[in-house]
Amino acid sequence: MTRPNTYRSGPDERGHFGIYGGRFVAETLMPLILEVEKAYKEAKADPAFEGGIREHLKQYVGRPNPLYYAERLTEKLGGAKIYFKREELNHTGAHKINNCIGQILLARRMGKKRIIAETGAGQHGVATATVCALFDMPCVIYMGETDIARQQPNVFRMKLLGAEVVPVTSGARTLKDAMNEALRDWVTNVSDTYYLIGTAAGPHPYPAMVRDFQSVIGDEVRVQMQELEGRLPDSLVACVGGGSNAIGLFHPFLDDPSVKMVAVEAAGHGIDKGPLAHAASITGGRPGVLHGNRTYLLQDEDGQILEGHSISAGLDYPGVGPEHSWLHDIGRVEYVSATDQETLDAFQLCARTEGIIPALESAHALAEIVKRAPKLPKDHLMVLCLSGRGDKDIFSVAQHLGVKL
Amino acid sequence: MSAPKDNGRIAKRFAALKAEGRAGLVTFITAGDPDLETCRAVLHGLPAAGADLIELGLPFSDPMADGPAIQAASLRALHAGTTARKTLDLVRGFRATDADTPVILMGYYNPIHAYGVDRFLADAIAAGVDGLIVVDLPPEEDEELCIPALKAGVNFIRLATPTTDDKRLPAVLQNTSGFVYYVSIAGITGTASADNAAVGAAVDRLKRHTDLPVAVGFGIKTPEQAADVARVADAAVVGSAIVTRLADGLDAEGKARPGLAEDVLGFVRELAGGVRGARV
Numbered sequence A: 001m002t003r004p005n006t007y008r009s010g011p012d013e014r015g016h017f018g019i020y021g022g023r024f025v026a027e028t029l030m031p032l033i034l035e036v037e038k039a040y041k042e043a044k045a046d047p048a049f050e051g052g053i054r055e056h057l058k059q060y061v062g063r064p065n066p067l068y069y070a071e072r073l074t075e076k077l078g079g080a081k082i083y084f085k086r087e088e089l090n091h092t093g094a095h096k097i098n099n100c101i102g103q104i105l106l107a108r109r110m111g112k113k114r115i116i117a118e119t120g121a122g123q124h125g126v127a128t129a130t131v132c133a134l135f136d137m138p139c140v141i142y143m144g145e146t147d148i149a150r151q152q153p154n155v156f157r158m159k160l161l162g163a164e165v166v167p168v169t170s171g172a173r174t175l176k177d178a179m180n181e182a183l184r185d186w187v188t189n190v191s192d193t194y195y196l197i198g199t200a201a202g203p204h205p206y207p208a209m210v211r212d213f214q215s216v217i218g219d220e221v222r223v224q225m226q227e228l229e230g231r232l233p234d235s236l237v238a239c240v241g242g243g244s245n246a247i248g249l250f251h252p253f254l255d256d257p258s259v260k261m262v263a264v265e266a267a268g269h270g271i272d273k274g275p276l277a278h279a280a281s282i283t284g285g286r287p288g289v290l291h292g293n294r295t296y297l298l299q300d301e302d303g304q305i306l307e308g309h310s311i312s313a314g315l316d317y318p319g320v321g322p323e324h325s326w327l328h329d330i331g332r333v334e335y336v337s338a339t340d341q342e343t344l345d346a347f348q349l350c351a352r353t354e355g356i357i358p359a360l361e362s363a364h365a366l367a368e369i370v371k372r373a374p375k376l377p378k379d380h381l382m383v384l385c386l387s388g389r390g391d392k393d394i395f396s397v398a399q400h401l402g403v404k405l
Numbered sequence B: 001m002s003a004p005k006d007n008g009r010i011a012k013r014f015a016a017l018k019a020e021g022r023a024g025l026v027t028f029i030t031a032g033d034p035d036l037e038t039c040r041a042v043l044h045g046l047p048a049a050g051a052d053l054i055e056l057g058l059p060f061s062d063p064m065a066d067g068p069a070i071q072a073a074s075l076r077a078l079h080a081g082t083t084a085r086k087t088l089d090l091v092r093g094f095r096a097t098d099a100d101t102p103v104i105l106m107g108y109y110n111p112i113h114a115y116g117v118d119r120f121l122a123d124a125i126a127a128g129v130d131g132l133i134v135v136d137l138p139p140e141e142d143e144e145l146c147i148p149a150l151k152a153g154v155n156f157i158r159l160a161t162p163t164t165d166d167k168r169l170p171a172v173l174q175n176t177s178g179f180v181y182y183v184s185i186a187g188i189t190g191t192a193s194a195d196n197a198a199v200g201a202a203v204d205r206l207k208r209h210t211d212l213p214v215a216v217g218f219g220i221k222t223p224e225q226a227a228d229v230a231r232v233a234d235a236a237v238v239g240s241a242i243v244t245r246l247a248d249g250l251d252a253e254g255k256a257r258p259g260l261a262e263d264v265l266g267f268v269r270e271l272a273g274g275v276r277g278a279r280v
């Protein structure tokens, strides 16, 4: 494959990253998707829109968050110098809010009156409910029953914030089913409703738009690393569910050839334990079409979508954002995976050595650092996206560790 | 695009309906629901019960545009082991008994994508499929399947919806063949019903843009509603109501109770009665 001049120009007019992406939606939604695309294009060109986002990210979300030198973990692993990008310090405790601020400001520009969203771990649901409270808009969150059971604190948070949480009982009752149900709602309420998608997936323009809103992560890292070390980082590591925190960290660096990028998928019980045992769409899946885009999917030979498994509710989506599929195929980003067990170990290591309880999603990226850092020289600058805090996960971690709360 | 070199079954059927001076009944069932054998019994009985065209659902794990009734039908079919290949086998078996009734496969793109577009089209033609309705392929993605299907001689029937405005309609109709399927509500299958006046106006609007027959569906549940639509459109499509009737005939384990196929066909007969009596 020939190397493109830039890795940052995608998608094309029709929403394609190479062969991935696109707009595979029902006709009822198509005019609306085009309307979102047009509105986003106009908003991007309007300095007032950009200014509004910057202001909210600063005053409400608390950005910029630190690029923190994890000294004890660095010493413990004995290799690369490890920095954490502290997305978990954002208001609501994860990177998800970056995207929600951008999209709700867009929804308001478009004159939409009602917000819907899907959520897996509940982080995106909480972030959406939060911005809906802030901007006084009715909010309906679709969440699989299985996820509702394992993420009770976030369900309660969303309700406190005034959102309606609708349990989804179709399929395996997790994130993919919540997304189906949100799409069904949208088809039914096209005139007044905005669908606030939580990751860099779905039909064009969502993958590009969510990436743009999350790129604040990488943009800040670039400036902060310059201040701290006077140069670019050597490698970036992030977990991948749909891929929004990873693409947000990676995208500003895609054209810096010295910067290596590693994305960590959820290997669940192990990729070798069969297609139902993990949620690693790129490492263990193949290209197909779901939820509006062509991308790597967990599916059987007949094209039926499989239910992924991960200890983390935010990663067990059977797809991945289309830009990641492309970055994988052209080899710009390396896609690896971490098992539930490796994740639990890294989760505890981080808590004890750094005094930070990470989200289980982020702990997948930590697990990769544990494998990779010891083999690298001490002047190798490695950045981990600590995408969220782990308060929401303490109940399920306790259960896995056999502790009764 | 010029008229595709398809087998002409759909055009012939609509011409015959026009000659009879009545609208057609299009019935939807999901392939392999609740099991292949029962589905076959229903399928083979449909023409005699009054179905003029048949839509056969290609089951998919994630039917985003469908309501609870067809979602459940899809899952029953998948649990019964239905695949794209077995769906085509059903059509082949049907064709051996009926050379004239058009069969249209309706579903989502991924199972066809996984099968391989060219191979799927070749096998579909060989099985006797006349057209495809693929919900998640808007005109923006025509190169995926629509153009190859038209080239191969399989009709590609597009959905037009209340959100398809006059500006967009030409793009939607451009590569549509066979007939146009007007989705009478903004929503998923098997939920709300549109009011008659709105349907009439929508059909008139479509007719200003195309000479193709217009079938109207989504939300038609009774013979009376089917008759109302038959007064203003070239065909009425009934799906969820038939699928629900089928689901009512399942026992607690989800197995077909004796007489299920006959009961479903009885309901189709009532619907056909409504459609056929509409324009007297």
Ligand SMILES: Cc1ncc(COP(=O)(O)O)c(C=O)c1O
Pocket (backbone or CB within 6 Å): A094, A095, A120, A121, A122, A123, A124, A198, A199, A200, A239, A240, A241, A242, A243, A244, A245, A246, A313, A314, A315, A359, A361, A362, A387, A388, A389
């Ligand atoms: C803390 C955290 N990190 C990561 C993810 C995965 O999403 P994405 O891949 O879009 O960043 C989630 C999803 O819920 C999350 O809550």
